[in-house]
Amino acid sequence: xxxxxxxxxxxxxxxxxxxxxxxxxxxxxxxxxxxxxxxxxxxxxxxxxxxxxxxxxxxxxxxxxxxxxxxxxxxxxxxxxxxxxxxxxxxxxxxxxxxxxxxxxxxxxxxxxxxxxxxxxxxxxxxxxxxxxxxxxxxxxxxxxxxxxxxxxxxxxxxxxxxxxxxxxxxxxxxxxxxxxxxxxxxxxxxxxxxxxxxxxxxxxxxxxxxxxxxxxxxxxxxxxxxxxxxxxxxxxxxxxxxxxxxxxx
Ligand code: IPE
Ligand code: IPE
Ligand code: MG
Numbered sequence: 001x002x003x004x005x006x007x008x009x010x011x012x013x014x015x016x017x018x019x020x021x022x023x024x025x026x027x028x029x030x031x032x033x034x035x036x037x038x039x040x041x042x043x044x045x046x047x048x049x050x051x052x053x054x055x056x057x058x059x060x061x062x063x064x065x066x067x068x069x070x071x072x073x074x075x076x077x078x079x080x081x082x083x084x085x086x087x088x089x090x091x092x093x094x095x096x097x098x099x100x101x102x103x104x105x106x107x108x109x110x111x112x113x114x115x116x117x118x119x120x121x122x123x124x125x126x127x128x129x130x131x132x133x134x135x136x137x138x139x140x141x142x143x144x145x146x147x148x149x150x151x152x153x154x155x156x157x158x159x160x161x162x163x164x165x166x167x168x169x170x171x172x173x174x175x176x177x178x179x180x181x182x183x184x185x186x187x188x189x190x191x192x193x194x195x196x197x198x199x200x201x202x203x204x205x206x207x208x209x210x211x212x213x214x215x216x217x218x219x220x221x222x223x224x225x226x227x228x229x230x231x232x233x234x235x236x237x238x239x240x241x242x243x244x245x246x247x248x249x250x
Contacts, residue, residue, distance in 0.1 A: 021216055055224075
């Protein structure tokens with residue numbers, strides 16, 4: 001078993017992104033409703049957040065609801081919206097106690113009023129915190145995010161606020177919803193699926209990917225530490241050769 005001490009003896013990823021998948025299957029295995037899987041998933045998120053905080057991870061960005069998830073049954077969608085609201089209400093004091101900043105990203109204008117307001121209030125109540133930034137991607141889709149950025153830039157070019165030649169990778173990044181965070185170092189997907197499902201496509205250009213068969217509600221701190229230990233064994237080359245990386249480390 002990998003302990004927190006093992007993890008902390010090596011550089012820890014600054015930013016971990018997670019596709020929290022497998023809640024429905026977890027519930028089905030127990031003859032429960034899908035929403036029961038989501039409720040248990042929220043508790044797995046609490047444990048993971050604690051683990052990240054203890055390990056010294058600075059950014060945790062989790063995929064809670066995709067734009068495509070709007071196509072699920074109204075019962076499941078409403079259950080999830082209620083769960084997001086409840087999570088904020090029950091966790092806000094804990095977030096403040098642990099110096100955690102809360103952010104929400106996605107096409108938030110599609111959310112109902114209560115959910116939208118609760119997310120915004122939770123952001124405001126925690127905005128001064130600095131130990132870790134927890135970002136929840138809700139009603140989020142990466143292609144939408146990129147198109148949205150392109151649209152904003154086009155408007156500014158039309159209004160002569162910027163010149164098209166000024167658009168480079170760095171400027172473009174400022175128009176994404178993730179402008180306040182660095183790119184993820186490690187992306188974890190649970191439940192044995194090997195796909196990205198429209199998550200942070202731009203941001204994961206050089207992210208290390210980790211897949212596990214564990215269903216999200218069963219994900220524990222130990223599973224998190226296992227993923228971090230796996231990450232720590234890898235060599236990130238960013239297009240260079242292994243020798244070049246070792247030379248610069250000297
Ligand atoms: C992930 O679990 C949570 C959401 C997408 C909201 P799923 O609900 O996708 O669970 P599975 O994939 O059906 O098991
Ligand atoms: C991705 O899971 C979205 C979230 C975890 C919120 P899905 O279960 O919706 O993804 P697909 O449909 O299997 O690709
Ligand atoms: Mg799924």
